[in-house]
Amino acid sequence: MQHMRTSGPGDEVAALDVRAVSHSYGQKRALNDVSFSIAPATFTVLLGLNGAGKTTLFSLISHLYDTRHGSIRIFSHDIRRASGEALRRVGIVFQARTLDLDLSVYQNLSYHASLHGIGGREARQRIAALLETVDMQGRQHDKARSLSGGQMRRIEIARALLHRPSLLLLDEATVGLDIESRAGILATIRKLVQAEGIGVLWATHLIDEVEDADHVVILRRGDLVASGKVSDVIRANGGSSIRETFSKLSRVDAAGMTETSP
Numbered sequence: 001m002q003h004m005r006t007s008g009p010g011d012e013v014a015a016l017d018v019r020a021v022s023h024s025y026g027q028k029r030a031l032n033d034v035s036f037s038i039a040p041a042t043f044t045v046l047l048g049l050n051g052a053g054k055t056t057l058f059s060l061i062s063h064l065y066d067t068r069h070g071s072i073r074i075f076s077h078d079i080r081r082a083s084g085e086a087l088r089r090v091g092i093v094f095q096a097r098t099l100d101l102d103l104s105v106y107q108n109l110s111y112h113a114s115l116h117g118i119g120g121r122e123a124r125q126r127i128a129a130l131l132e133t134v135d136m137q138g139r140q141h142d143k144a145r146s147l148s149g150g151q152m153r154r155i156e157i158a159r160a161l162l163h164r165p166s167l168l169l170l171d172e173a174t175v176g177l178d179i180e181s182r183a184g185i186l187a188t189i190r191k192l193v194q195a196e197g198i199g200v201l202w203a204t205h206l207i208d209e210v211e212d213a214d215h216v217v218i219l220r221r222g223d224l225v226a227s228g229k230v231s232d233v234i235r236a237n238g239g240s241s242i243r244e245t246f247s248k249l250s251r252v253d254a255a256g257m258t259e260t261s262p
């Protein structure tokens with residue numbers, strides 16, 4: 001199994017470093033001793049079928065849940081001991097829709113800006129620039145309720161970027177969207193990595209959202225089964241494509257036992 005290099009003395013600080021993280025809901029183990037790190041300004045796909053533990057991992061990284069076992073560092077700031085410093089560097093787009101439907105696009109964004117202490121002209125400028133980034137310029141007075149699912153997602157992405165994070169987390173951001181909206185949103189996010197140097201962790205169960213140049217972290221029922229560059233993960237598992245490799249690594253037999261032991 002290939003693992004991404006962890007940061008060490010003299011190395012670049014990891015955008016995200018997850019070390020030996022476990023999480024249970026009562027008796028149910030959702031994450032089991034998961035470790036990986038992602039470098040700044042890279043696009044990393046967090047791949048896993050339903051129930052693999054992606055949302056649980058996001059809830060721990062965003063400090064919605066306390067990390068009781070293991071540690072999570074964001075640009076070297078520990079999410080438990082320095083949560084303010086760590087969270088300042090992260091923007092999050094959750095799987096569930098979170099816009100206030102009765103407010104306008106601008107009101108949704110300016111409310112969030114003020115939560116981060118950004119107001120006045122600075123907020124207006126950032127909102128205008130970000131609406132362009134997500135291709136929603138001219139829509140600030142529209143009621144959130146009037147937007148399509150894909151447009152709402154774009155506003156949520158703009159909102160997540162308002163405080164200029166260096167790491168962006170997106171949990172199944174394209175779920176429920178048509179093919180064109182999915183491709184458009186994915187392209188917008190990939191551009192952010194290229195143009196702004198933002199590190200992205202993109203959680204999905206859709207293998208067609210992975211490109212050859214990406215990094216992947218693959219979870220299966222709470223276990224990390226692979227992480228690294230797509231080409232390295234394919235090679236290490238003897239596959240010929242990431243689709244084949246993911247299918248092999250995600251396989252669970254009828255008795256619920258995993259078929260491969262990477």
Ligand SMILES: Nc1ncnc2c1ncn2[C@@H]1O[C@H](COP(=O)(O)OP(=O)(O)OP(=O)(O)O)[C@@H](O)[C@H]1O
Nearest residue numbers: 025028029030048049050051052053054055056057
């Ligand atoms: N609040 C909860 N209480 C009990 N079990 C939970 C809870 N949330 C998640 N689980 C269980 O933990 C495991 C991981 O779930 P999680 O939602 O993190 O996976 P996921 O990869 O995000 O899947 P999905 O794409 O379906 O949301 C699953 O078995 C799920 O049933």
